[in-house]
Amino acid sequence: MVVITAYSTVVFDQAINDLRNAIVEHLIKNPKTLKDSIGDIKKWARGIGHRSGQINNTIIRQTRSLSSSFDEIMVDGAFDIFLSQTSNGISTPTVEIETTVDAQNHVIVEIVDNHILSIHIKGPLKVDNNIYAYIRFNSPLRRYTIRGSGNTITDDNGISNDGNDTFVLDNRGTANVAIQLNVNKLEVYFTGTGNSRFSGQVRQQAIFDATGIGDITALDLITKQVKVRAMGISIIRVAATDDVEIEVTGVSSVYYRLPFGKKPSTAISTGLGKIAPIP
Numbered sequence: 001m002v003v004i005t006a007y008s009t010v011v012f013d014q015a016i017n018d019l020r021n022a023i024v025e026h027l028i029k030n031p032k033t034l035k036d037s038i039g040d041i042k043k044w045a046r047g048i049g050h051r052s053g054q055i056n057n058t059i060i061r062q063t064r065s066l067s068s069s070f071d072e073i074m075v076d077g078a079f080d081i082f083l084s085q086t087s088n089g090i091s092t093p094t095v096e097i098e099t100t101v102d103a104q105n106h107v108i109v110e111i112v113d114n115h116i117l118s119i120h121i122k123g124p125l126k127v128d129n130n131i132y133a134y135i136r137f138n139s140p141l142r143r144y145t146i147r148g149s150g151n152t153i154t155d156d157n158g159i160s161n162d163g164n165d166t167f168v169l170d171n172r173g174t175a176n177v178a179i180q181l182n183v184n185k186l187e188v189y190f191t192g193t194g195n196s197r198f199s200g201q202v203r204q205q206a207i208f209d210a211t212g213i214g215d216i217t218a219l220d221l222i223t224k225q226v227k228v229r230a231m232g233i234s235i236i237r238v239a240a241t242d243d244v245e246i247e248v249t250g251v252s253s254v255y256y257r258l259p260f261g262k263k264p265s266t267a268i269s270t271g272l273g274k275i276a277p278i279p
Helices: 009-029 034-051
Strands: 059-064 072-076 078-085 094-100 107-112 116-121 131-137 143-146 149-154 166-171 174-190 196-210 213-230 233-239 243-248 253-257 266-269 274-277
Touching: 072 078, 072 131, 094 107, 094 116, 116 131, 174 213, 196 233, 213 253, 243 253, 243 274, 266 274
Parallel strands: 072 116, 072 143, 078 131, 078 149, 143 166, 149 174, 166 174, 174 196, 196 213, 213 233, 213 243, 233 253, 243 266, 253 274
Antiparallel strands: 059 094, 094 131, 107 116
16 A cells, blocks of 8 residues: 655655556455456545645745744745835734745744744745745844845835944845845845845945855945955955955955045955955
8 A cells, every 4th residue: 555645746746656556566466356456446546635635735825923023034944035114113014924825834933032033944845936925024123144045135115224223134045135225234144155236325334244155246235334254255246435344265256346546445365365446
């Protein structure tokens, strides 16, 4: 007897093939009348739905309840994230998950330590596409951590912190990000893989600490000062109105843009690292 556990249509098709083979083997080992054999086959067919866990690949968008507000977000899993800041700062934050009915049961959305929104996967899960997560948050958002894979994008309003709060992006996964900003200070820690694009305004200083593999583009990000430490395999492009400090090791390349006549106060390159101005 074949026991079928199906997680997707691909696995289900494979299970049907296995069932056919099992039927042939059963008839060889247990010769019966044709009527009895057909009766066995019908019983097996009726049991497929029960043994397969009742596959439901219907896509639904589900709003998740939150126990409190949050100022940090941590994502772990294969998610495409859409970030949207509430317009008046007093609206209720929301999280909506868009995926199959079956996958919804594996996506955990919870508030950790009373201020961190955590979105992650529980148990074994196989899906054909990334899961969509739509997050509406109040200002200030102080930290966003990626531990999984996928893409993150903000809407046109981006992430806006009116006070002196620092926004930290910690990318430890395999992810691409496109983020619009209006914050006092920015810190980016890139230890994973993927491409990052930043635009908007950082009122004081932007720091890029890159030890991963990928491209970081921040030429459309207006800021006074930029500090870059590149130790991985990456290409980083930055711009500043006052000063740039750059330290490169490994095989990374850093390209910078400053007003005419200005040069970086620090430009240290070792190994195959490269530092060059952008005309």
